[in-house]
Amino acid sequence: MGMDNAPSPIKCRLQDEQKRIDKINPFTIEEIRQLQENITNVYPQYTHLLREKKQEQLKLIFVLCYACGMRREEAHRLEVKDIDFEKKTIFVRQGKGYKDRIIPANRNVIKALEDYIYNFRNLYNGTEHCRSKPKHNRLLIDVGCMLGRDLKELQRVTPVNSIKSKNLAFHILRHSIATHLLQNGMSIENIGKFLGHSTLDSTQIYTHIVNRN
Numbered sequence: 001m002g003m004d005n006a007p008s009p010i011k012c013r014l015q016d017e018q019k020r021i022d023k024i025n026p027f028t029i030e031e032i033r034q035l036q037e038n039i040t041n042v043y044p045q046y047t048h049l050l051r052e053k054k055q056e057q058l059k060l061i062f063v064l065c066y067a068c069g070m071r072r073e074e075a076h077r078l079e080v081k082d083i084d085f086e087k088k089t090i091f092v093r094q095g096k097g098y099k100d101r102i103i104p105a106n107r108n109v110i111k112a113l114e115d116y117i118y119n120f121r122n123l124y125n126g127t128e129h130c131r132s133k134p135k136h137n138r139l140l141i142d143v144g145c146m147l148g149r150d151l152k153e154l155q156r157v158t159p160v161n162s163i164k165s166k167n168l169a170f171h172i173l174r175h176s177i178a179t180h181l182l183q184n185g186m187s188i189e190n191i192g193k194f195l196g197h198s199t200l201d202s203t204q205i206y207t208h209i210v211n212r213n
Contacts, residue, residue, distance in 0.1 A: 021208050061076075089104055090102070
């Protein structure tokens with residue numbers, strides 16, 4: 001094939017972008033509800049303390065990545081001091097592109113944070129896998145890879161076929177909330193600010209996803 005018939009760089013870039021968009025399969029609001037309801041069914045074989053740790057962490061990071069649209073790394077780096085309960089905001093330090101941002105937290109998010117911090121983390125005495133309080137200032141006790149495994153376990157125990165057929169990862173929760181906000185009438189500009197996007201090009205993919213669905 002001659003060079004004249006080769007696709008242009010712009011066309012290749014657009015095709016690659018379309019393939020990336022086609023792979024994004026967000027969860028519906030009902031599927032999100034089903035997942036959250038089944039967190040209490042995760043790890044029934046574990047001892048009470050270890051099961052409680054897994055479930056409480058999963059409840060919180062699920063809320064952070066879905067309701068707050070945070071990236072997994074952003075949620076994992078959070079410290080208790082980053083939560084302002086009076087102003088109902090969460091300070092995200094060095095998000096993508098090393099940009100800080102402040103995320104508004106609704107009543108449900110604030111309640112989830114209060115329950116986790118005051119009723120669990122501050123009282124946590126360890127388990128057979130962690131015999132003392134964590135020696136770090138992060139909000140979440142476990143490291144990111146362990147939280148990812150817990151999320152996969154949640155997908156396994158949720159008895160909904162449409163959920164099992166999708167790729168459940170923390171980033172897809174972020175995609176899901178962006179899609180739901182757009183469907184509910186929020187502007188692309190405000191969604192971009194909420195997610196911490198540097199340009200609107202990154203946010204425009206949700207328009208394609210909503211139109212596709």
